[in-house]
Amino acid sequence: MTWTPSRALRRLTVATALATYLLVVMGGVVRVSGSGLGCGDRDQWPLCHGGLLPPLERTALIEFTHRWVAAIATGLVIALAVVVWTRYRNVRWLRNGATAIVVLFIAQIVLGAITVEFNLPSGVIMIHLANALLLLGALVWIAVTTATAGSARARPSLGTVRLAGVAVAATYVLALSGALVVDQGAGAACAGWPLCGNGFQFSAGRFADINLLHRVVAAIVVLLLGYSMVKMRRARPGDRALRLATLSVTLLIVAQVAAGALLVDQHLPAAVRGIHLALASALWACVVVSAVIARGVTSTEVAGGTRLDRSLAARVAAS
Incomplete structure (x- = not known):
């Protein structure tokens, strides 16, 4: 039984990767613009200076945008994990990849909380970005692999x-x-x-x-x-x-x-x-x-793992 990713799954993986990229960028913009407390101290979260909408101030708008991008990325990561674990759990590499993404995302949230709680301690900024790039890289890998699954590219x-x-x-x-x-x-x-x-x-x-x-x-x-x-x-x-x-x-x-x-x-x-x-x-x-x-995407995903289909294996052997 071969596995073919649905169009919805392909779009979801791409959307999640793009949202995570925007989250990484917005996190950097918050840092370089000094907007970390643009919506007031952390006790006001999720409000912004006591309101549901931010005031028309640069730092407040930047921080509020960052919060919304983070919320969207979180929702997409959860949706991707749920879809994979419920509908594609027999595709081992995809299931393991989704699990790794959830772990990295949780770690990112924890590191972000530590960064705010201890006012940007030395070393945490670097670890925070390092983890963010791993998360982005994992999502890009899943998105590209899913998009090209079953294609006949030879290695x-x-x-x-x-x-x-x-x-x-x-x-x-x-x-x-x-x-x-x-x-x-x-x-x-x-x-x-x-x-x-x-x-x-x-x-x-x-x-x-x-x-x-x-x-x-x-x-x-x-x-x-x-x-x-x-x-x-x-x-x-x-x-x-x-x-x-x-x-x-x-x-x-x-x-x-x-x-x-x-x-x-x-x-x-x-x-x-x-x-x-x-x-x-x-x-x-x-x-x-x-x-x-x-x-090269030279394999067809099947329930329980990955293997070469016969026709594609013949192409690889001949190349």
């Missing part, structure tokens, strides 16, 4: 598949190095770009070292991503989805580098910091998309 070479995995890991490390800069308050430690000082001097001091470390990691990861995207695209030149995904990664890399330089040049304005975070999250998601597609 590329083992080396290319491994390179895709390295690209995902490297992008995650890059995001964590950026989170470390935010966590330590080292964003303004290097006044120049691409290095510190006047732009061509090395760092001086611990905070500048952290900032420069992020830039060195970024340079290495950019080169690695450029190489890996070319290799994946060449592995299946006729795959339109993979071509679009790798092109998106390339464009996001360029945009992210430009945003990073502008961030330094403009002395860390909140708007550019928000854009920088949004681009970083989008880059992470697109790298995951590229890696999932590059691995």
Whole structure:
């Protein structure tokens, strides 16, 4: 008995991934704009300054929007888990993936509560973002795998598949190095770009070292991503989805580098910091998309697990 995901399930997975992306971005906007208490202290939740609607103030509107995005994302994650556990519980990878997403989401809520309760303690911001990216990556993986289930894409070479995995890991490390800069308050430690000082001097001091470390990691990861995207695209030149995904990664890399330089040049304005975070999250998601597609969807999901159907197995063996 083969498994074919319904159109409703595919749409639900995509909607949940998009809502989670917006939640990650809005969380960053709240942080960089100083809007964490835009609706008053935590005792007023779910009200905003004592009312059901926020006042027409920037911080209140930002925080209130963040709350609504969080509510929508929570509802979608719950809906996805319920649908999978009730209708697709025999599809092992999907059931396990939905369970992992629920665990990550609960952890995200707990970390968010700790962040508010203890007024942004050092280390928690970084862990909070690290968990958020894992959650987003898991949802993107499920969305892409579900959308491409049953397609006849053949796997590329083992080396290319491994390179895709390295690209995902490297992008995650890059995001964590950026989170470390935010966590330590080292964003303004290097006044120049691409290095510190006047732009061509090395760092001086611990905070500048952290900032420069992020830039060195970024340079290495950019080169690695450029190489890996070319290799994946060449592995299946006729795959339109993979071509679009790798092109998106390339464009996001360029945009992210430009945003990073502008961030330094403009002395860390909140708007550019928000854009920088949004681009970083989008880059992470697109790298995951590229890696999932590059691995090839060569199997048909069946009740109790995954196996190759005969016709597709023959294609893989012949390739």
